[in-house]
Each structure stands twice: as structure tokens, then as C-alpha cells.
Amino acid sequence: MKTYILTRILLAIPMILIILTIIFFVLRILPGNPVMALLGPKAPPEVVKAMEHQMGLDKPIIVQYGDYLGSILKGDFGVSAYTGVTVIQELMQKFPATLELTIFAMTIAVFIGIFFGTYGAYHFGRTLDIAARVYSIFVYSFPVFWFGIMLQLIFGVWLHWLPVSGRSSPFMIPNHIYTGLYVIDSILNLEWPVLVDTLYHLILPSVTLGVVISSIFVRMVRSNVILSLSSQYVVAARARGAKEKKVIFKHALKNAMAPILTIMGLEFALLLGGAVLTEVTFSWPGIGSYLVTRITYRDFPAIQGAIVFFAMFVAIVSILVDIANAWLDPRVRY
Amino acid sequence: MMALLEIKNLSIDYLTRNGTVKAVDDISFSVEARDSIGLVGESGCGKSTTGTAILGLLPPNARVSGSILFKGRDLLKISNEELRKVRGKDISMIFQDPMTSLDPIMRIRDHFFELLRAHYPKMDENEMKKISSEALKSVGIEPSRLNNYPFEFSGGMRQRTMIALAIALQPSMLIADEPTTSLDVVIQEQILEVLRDLKKTKNMSMVLITHDLGVVAELVNKVVVMYAGHLAESGDVYSIYEKPLHPYTKALLESIPNVKLEDRELRYIPGSLPDLKNPPKGCRYWPRCPYVKDICKRETPPTVEVDGRKVKCWLYGGEINAGIDKTSSAVS
Known part of the structure; x- marks a missing residue:
């Protein structure tokens, strides 16, 4: 179980890395950048240049990507171009809501x-x-x-x-x-x-x-x-004289919960x-x-x-779902 | 004395999208206390439906008529709650497939506790443990295995657990629905041994539903042979084996493979079961019967008594003028 959870966490890392890479490059391929958004289309070119330099947007894209990975490893997720505060600070403030x-x-x-x-x-x-x-x-x-x-x-x-x-x-x-x-x-x-x-x-x-x-x-x-x-153990439970409520919730619903939980995690x-x-x-x-x-x-x-952050959230939830599954169904062994 | 279980004019229809399936048509038989009867017939003849109907466990699309008297009470007329109290305590049941009969995510112990709590809500845990341990011991399983889950048991152990559950409250009747069919021969023998043992030690009647005539001969003293929802023949096991009256019983007994027999070919009954949505007019066996007469195709044979046995065939006593069987026309 312990090794399983550890593997799952380790496997989540490449997944998050892939998402991070895709979103990083997609943002830079799409038109528009923070400087234009902040200063508007009529800003003088020198000002734009100075600001791009300040945000590091004039560096080669690979260097920018490396810088960003560094900030993730450092745990601050970079500095917001809009507020100048580290992104992790802002996220932690918004996350509880x-x-x-x-x-x-x-x-x-x-x-x-x-x-x-x-x-x-x-x-x-x-x-x-x-x-x-x-x-x-x-x-x-x-x-x-x-x-x-x-x-x-x-x-x-x-x-x-x-x-x-x-x-x-x-x-x-x-x-x-x-x-x-x-x-x-x-x-x-x-x-x-x-x-x-x-x-x-x-x-x-x-x-x-x-x-x-x-x-x-x-x-x-x-x-x-x-x-x-419709399974046999439900009929057998009834044949034992189990009350209908027990048959539905203890046998039918509890057995149905394992696949439900898995899908809930995906949802x-x-x-x-x-x-x-x-x-x-x-x-x-x-x-x-x-x-x-x-x-x-x-x-x-x-x-x-x-x-x-969302990707990490989804990864954590799916690990929790697996743990819940193991707890619910004694046959599940990791 | 009143019979322990008396089934009178029982008919069961399944309502399906493609029409009504007449699974059981006007059958009557009774089980005395300590009697064991075998309900015999090929797949689809209505024997399991009959057994399941006794405890009211048929699927919701089944329509049941007639009466099932248990100790004088009609199980078809009592309330659901009263019927629930009968299940597991007065009559219990074991099933064909032990692999799926136990809840996979419940410990063996909790299966017993569920049974005990359903009938004695105030029983304390020590008492419950004692009863469960004893029941499990009586089928040859260590009481320490109570903490196991069903997936930790073999097929034979699961079926023995089902039997232990069925007898834990000392019911007066056990319905065994093909208890050995899905097990291999060695395990079959084990289960039969357990059942034989129970018959001796507990004063329990048994309704054994099976297509295995060998099993029947070992365990029961009375046999009810069913064909396509009709009761073909019923009576004492020895006389039926010695001298079957109904052509179907005869054919069924002849088709038991015998290693000592000279003929190297398997015998079988030609043809197949009729479509129960649209059963043949008259006797349901006539399309496969070697003794078929004209009347068989026109009218349902009456149930007559021959040598203390009941048989539903025009070969016996039923004169052409005897008319249609009164009981069957009364129900339908």
C-alpha cells in the first residue's frame, strides 16, 4: 500500500510536468502577452522593451522555460506579471474559497x-x-x-x-x-x-x-x-431474512460503490x-x-x-480515491 | 397430520417483453416433516422457479398463483415482513453458485451476524459468536475463519459456509437449489456428505432441486419429476427408479451415463424443451414422446394415482372420455 501510494505520487510528477510544458508553450504561441495587456496597444516601444526585459520575456523561450521550472521547484510558481506577488501566495489565498x-x-x-x-x-x-x-x-x-x-x-x-x-x-x-x-x-x-x-x-x-x-x-x-x-448475494441475503433496507444499502450500494468511487475521481x-x-x-x-x-x-x-495547481488537485484526489477503494473492498491489493 | 409444506395448484408466469412465459403450470406436492424430496428435471423445467417461489424470492416480473402452505400458513398471502421472518429461520435456502452467493466485501462473521440480527435483534455479540462458530464447525470449517472474507475461501468452503448459514438457526426446512452443480466431483461429494450428515443429525426436511438423478437417489426419499412446468410424476424414490411410469421419467433415467453399460453411445432424449411462451397444446411432452397418441396433442392429461404415485400421462387411467383435468382448468 505504502509503495503503491509512493509510486502514484511519483507518477503524478511527469503528468504535471507534461501539463505544465503544454500550457507554457501554448500561452506563448497564442497572440497577446502580458506587456501588451498591461500597457495597451499605444505604448511607446522603449517602454514595452524595458518591461519585457524586466519580466524576462526577451530571453530565449528555452531559458524562460528553465526559469519557470526553477520557480516551480522553488515552490513560488513565479511572480505574477499583474500584481508582482508570487503566484503561490495568491493561489493559497484563493484556494480555500x-x-x-x-x-x-x-x-x-x-x-x-x-x-x-x-x-x-x-x-x-x-x-x-x-x-x-x-x-x-x-x-x-x-x-x-x-x-x-x-x-x-x-x-x-x-x-x-x-x-x-x-x-x-x-x-x-x-x-x-x-x-x-x-x-x-x-x-x-x-x-x-x-x-x-x-x-x-x-x-x-x-x-x-x-x-x-x-x-x-x-x-x-x-x-x-x-x-x-441482481447478484446472487443479494438474493442470498434476502433468503437469510435480511431486512430490505440492509439489502439495499449494505449489500447492493456498498458493492456498487467501488466503481462509482473510481468514476467520481475521474469526474x-x-x-x-x-x-x-x-x-x-x-x-x-x-x-x-x-x-x-x-x-x-x-x-x-x-x-x-x-x-x-488544478492538475495537482486532480492527482491528489485520484490517489485518495484509490485509498478509499482499498478500504472499501478488501479484495483490492496494491 | 398436516404436511410441513404443501404446495397446491402452484402456477408461475414470468411477464417478459416478448410475452408471458408459463414457467410452472399447476403443480401440487407436499413435504412431510423430516421428508426429503428431490425436484428433478432438465434445465428450464421450472424446478428452481418452484423452489425460489417458496421463499418469495422470485424476480418482480413473476406472477404466482395457487398456494404454498407452510405449517398451515399460506406463504403467498402473508405480509412481506412475516415472510422475511420465515426466511433463514424456518426455511432457508442454498444456491447453485457458491462463488457469488456470499457478499464479496463482507466478512464471513458479518454474514452470520446479519442472519442472527435479522431474527434476534437483541442478541449479544458473544452469543452470536458462539452460534456462528458452532454452525461453521458443523460443516467442517475452523471457527477462526469467521474473520476471513469470502475471497479467501475455496468454492467448496463457500458452499459449506452457505450451508452453515442456512442451518445456524435450526430451520425445519432447507431448500437446496442445485447445491453441487457448479462444483467439481470431489467437492460435490464433500457437500453431499455434509447434507447427508445434516439429515441424520438435525430434524430437517429438505427440498433438493437438481438435474442429477444420482444425487437424488442418495439423499431423498421422494421425487417430483417436472417437465416444462408440468409435474410429470411424483412418488417414492425407489419405486420411481425401479419402474418409472411417465415416459419422460423413463427417458431421463435411461440417459444417466453408466460406465458398465455395453453401449458406447450416450443416450439422450431427442428434441428439446418446448417454448414456454407458447407451450404445445395438451401434454407438454408429446413432441418428444415415443408413446404419443392423438389425445396427448389435444388435451392436458389429468394427474392420476398409480401404485401410490402421481403421474400426469394419458397412458394411465386417463380414458379418452375422462375429460380435461379439473385442477388445471380451475387455475388458469
């Missing part, structure tokens, strides 16, 4: 997925199953941003129930930041109004993202539970993509909004940094 959003969205998606998927499978071919299938196809076709805007319109603009943007109201930030996750920090500080405010702000973005992702989960859980419900990249759109729609100050803003400024180190 993204993490909080994805955790809540994932929770909602998993809950809907397991509930609808399992009951749909159990009522195979009957009303509840058809409802679950219609739901998942319907929701799957929602563009994330469109669904977000609709929720903003209904619950924010028309009903005035929920805030439509940001992580918190003014002056409603936890007094002392421990983790950066406002929900946890406000609980640690015992600041209940802040907690309520944070949760209020979390509802719409996490429902948006969670519902859209849940469509895949519902289908996945449903088909896997249908499969395990995590999709979740992050959805997170970018959701963050922009709800002005959520996470890595997604950060990435989009910095793309408009052609802030190369920041864009590279955000993408490498």
Missing part, C-alpha cells in the same frame, strides 16, 4: 446521486426510476452558467431569499482565519452570524454546481446498483471545470475567477500556476 465550494457541491451531488440512483435502481422501470432518469438527462443538459443565472434570477432577484454573489457580506468575514474555509473558521471563532452569512452565500453556487454534477452520479449509481441488486476534473464557470457566475473569489481574470491580463505565471 474553491475548496469550500467544491466540498459543498460534491456533498450535494453525492447525496442526490446516491439517493436518486439507489431508489431509481430499486424501483427499476417504475415511476421513481423514470423520474430519476428524466432528472439526470434534463440536468445534464444544463449549461452550468445558465443554471446559475436562473437560480440567481429566481432566488436572488425575484424572491430576494439568497445573495447572488461573493463569499460573504461586508464585515462578515471570520475574525481569525485558521483554515481559510469560512464555515470552519466561523465555527472555531464561535461567530454564529458569520457562519449563517457564509452558508447563505454558499447555497446558490454549490447547488448550481452540485445539481449539474449530480446528473452523472445519478446515472452511475443507478446502473451500478441495478447490477449489484473530479469536470467538477473543477464547472467550478470555474460557477465562480465566475457568482463572483466567487476562488481559483476559477482568478484564472479567468488573469487570462484577460495574459498573466502567464498566474495562468500556468492555476492550471498546475
Whole structure:
């Protein structure tokens, strides 16, 4: 197990290196560069030259690439062309917002997925199953941003129930930041109004993202539970007099979980993509909004940094999924 | 005295997309306490369907009619919760494929605990451990193996574990659905040994579903021969083996390979099972029957008693004028 995890981590390194290389060169092939974005098209050539020199953009591309690799190894991910602060500092500041959003969205998606998927499978071919299938196809076709805007319109603009943007109201930030996750920090500080405010702000973005992702989960859980419900050990458990609830959750769902977990891990990249759109729609100050803003400024180190960060996140999650799988299924040996 | 299990006019249909499959059509038989009966027939004759129906474990597309009386209670009429309490405690069942009958991600111990908790929610853990250990010991597996997972067991051990689970609560009846079919010959013998042993030591009735007439001869005292959902013949095992009445039983017994026999060719029954969506009119066996008469193709033979046995064939007692079997027309 230990060696397996170590190998997985070592294998993640070339993957991240490849992503990093691709994004590095793609950014430099695409038109536009940070200097032009900062100074505008009418800037005098001497100023442009001086600034390019300052950012190191006048060096040969291979040297720039080497410099960038060095900054990754150093751990600072380079210096932002836009703010002059190291990218890692900015990412660490934005990351908790993204993490909080994805955790809540994932929770909602998993809950809907397991509930609808399992009951749909159990009522195979009957009303509840058809409802679950219609739901998942319907929701799957929602563009994330469109669904977000609709929720903003209904619950924010028309009903005035929920805030439509940001992580918190003014002056409603936890007094002392421990983790950066406002929900946890406000609980640690015992600041209940802040907690309520944070949760209020979390509802719409996490429902948006969670519902859209849940469509895949519902289908996945449903088909896997249908499969395990038809296995012999389910019939045998019933023949033993096991209660129906136990048969469904302990035998059918638990056995279906292994493939579900694997796919969930793979879907995590999709979740992050959805997170970018959701963050922009709800002005959520996470890595997604950060990435989009910095793309408009052609802030190369920041864009590279955000993408490498996402790649690492996906790699870590897939390792965690493998560990969870081994814990769930005693037959799995690494 | 009332029979332990009495099946009366049982019919089972499967509703499928392509029509209704008449898997079991109006069969009746009974099992006395401590009786062992064999449900025999070729694949698809409805024997497993019948066995599975007793515990109400048929898939949702099955439609069951008739009655299954267990200790006088109709298992088809009681509530799901009452039926659940019967399963594993009064009647238990073992299955054909031991490789898939145990939950792969659950320890052997938890299979036992699940059974015990389902019927005695308040039982404490020591008591549960004691019962599980004893059950496992009685089928020749070390109690220390309770902590293992099914994948650490061989096929024969898994089937013995299934048997241990089935007998842990001392049920009055065990339904064994082809318990040896998917095992190799040596392991088959082991399992049969365990079953034989159980029959001797526990006062348990057994319904053995099999296509292996050799297995039947060893373990049971009564045989029910089924063909295409009909009950062809039922009666005492020795008289059936000695003098089969129904042409199908005769053909079935003749097709047992015998190493001592002079003829070097395998005997078999020509033709194949009829399509149960569209069974032949009259007797279902007539397309393969060497003694076929005109009436066989027109009318379902009645079930008649010959020498204390029941047989459903026009060769016996059924005069042409005898009319259609009353029981079968009453159900359908």
C-alpha cells in the first residue's frame, strides 16, 4: 500500500510536468502577452522593451522555460506579471474559497446521486426510476452558467431569499482565519452570524454546481446498483431474512460503490471545470475567477500556476480515491 | 397430520417483453416433516422457479398463483415482513453458485451476524459468536475463519459456509437449489456428505432441486419429476427408479451415463424443451414422446394415482372420455 501510494505520487510528477510544458508553450504561441495587456496597444516601444526585459520575456523561450521550472521547484510558481506577488501566495489565498465550494457541491451531488440512483435502481422501470432518469438527462443538459443565472434570477432577484454573489457580506468575514474555509473558521471563532452569512452565500453556487454534477452520479449509481441488486448475494441475503433496507444499502450500494468511487475521481476534473464557470457566475473569489481574470491580463505565471495547481488537485484526489477503494473492498491489493 | 409444506395448484408466469412465459403450470406436492424430496428435471423445467417461489424470492416480473402452505400458513398471502421472518429461520435456502452467493466485501462473521440480527435483534455479540462458530464447525470449517472474507475461501468452503448459514438457526426446512452443480466431483461429494450428515443429525426436511438423478437417489426419499412446468410424476424414490411410469421419467433415467453399460453411445432424449411462451397444446411432452397418441396433442392429461404415485400421462387411467383435468382448468 505504502509503495503503491509512493509510486502514484511519483507518477503524478511527469503528468504535471507534461501539463505544465503544454500550457507554457501554448500561452506563448497564442497572440497577446502580458506587456501588451498591461500597457495597451499605444505604448511607446522603449517602454514595452524595458518591461519585457524586466519580466524576462526577451530571453530565449528555452531559458524562460528553465526559469519557470526553477520557480516551480522553488515552490513560488513565479511572480505574477499583474500584481508582482508570487503566484503561490495568491493561489493559497484563493484556494480555500474553491475548496469550500467544491466540498459543498460534491456533498450535494453525492447525496442526490446516491439517493436518486439507489431508489431509481430499486424501483427499476417504475415511476421513481423514470423520474430519476428524466432528472439526470434534463440536468445534464444544463449549461452550468445558465443554471446559475436562473437560480440567481429566481432566488436572488425575484424572491430576494439568497445573495447572488461573493463569499460573504461586508464585515462578515471570520475574525481569525485558521483554515481559510469560512464555515470552519466561523465555527472555531464561535461567530454564529458569520457562519449563517457564509452558508447563505454558499447555497446558490454549490447547488448550481452540485445539481449539474449530480446528473452523472445519478446515472452511475443507478446502473451500478441495478447490477449489484441482481447478484446472487443479494438474493442470498434476502433468503437469510435480511431486512430490505440492509439489502439495499449494505449489500447492493456498498458493492456498487467501488466503481462509482473510481468514476467520481475521474469526474473530479469536470467538477473543477464547472467550478470555474460557477465562480465566475457568482463572483466567487476562488481559483476559477482568478484564472479567468488573469487570462484577460495574459498573466502567464498566474495562468500556468492555476492550471498546475488544478492538475495537482486532480492527482491528489485520484490517489485518495484509490485509498478509499482499498478500504472499501478488501479484495483490492496494491 | 398436516404436511410441513404443501404446495397446491402452484402456477408461475414470468411477464417478459416478448410475452408471458408459463414457467410452472399447476403443480401440487407436499413435504412431510423430516421428508426429503428431490425436484428433478432438465434445465428450464421450472424446478428452481418452484423452489425460489417458496421463499418469495422470485424476480418482480413473476406472477404466482395457487398456494404454498407452510405449517398451515399460506406463504403467498402473508405480509412481506412475516415472510422475511420465515426466511433463514424456518426455511432457508442454498444456491447453485457458491462463488457469488456470499457478499464479496463482507466478512464471513458479518454474514452470520446479519442472519442472527435479522431474527434476534437483541442478541449479544458473544452469543452470536458462539452460534456462528458452532454452525461453521458443523460443516467442517475452523471457527477462526469467521474473520476471513469470502475471497479467501475455496468454492467448496463457500458452499459449506452457505450451508452453515442456512442451518445456524435450526430451520425445519432447507431448500437446496442445485447445491453441487457448479462444483467439481470431489467437492460435490464433500457437500453431499455434509447434507447427508445434516439429515441424520438435525430434524430437517429438505427440498433438493437438481438435474442429477444420482444425487437424488442418495439423499431423498421422494421425487417430483417436472417437465416444462408440468409435474410429470411424483412418488417414492425407489419405486420411481425401479419402474418409472411417465415416459419422460423413463427417458431421463435411461440417459444417466453408466460406465458398465455395453453401449458406447450416450443416450439422450431427442428434441428439446418446448417454448414456454407458447407451450404445445395438451401434454407438454408429446413432441418428444415415443408413446404419443392423438389425445396427448389435444388435451392436458389429468394427474392420476398409480401404485401410490402421481403421474400426469394419458397412458394411465386417463380414458379418452375422462375429460380435461379439473385442477388445471380451475387455475388458469
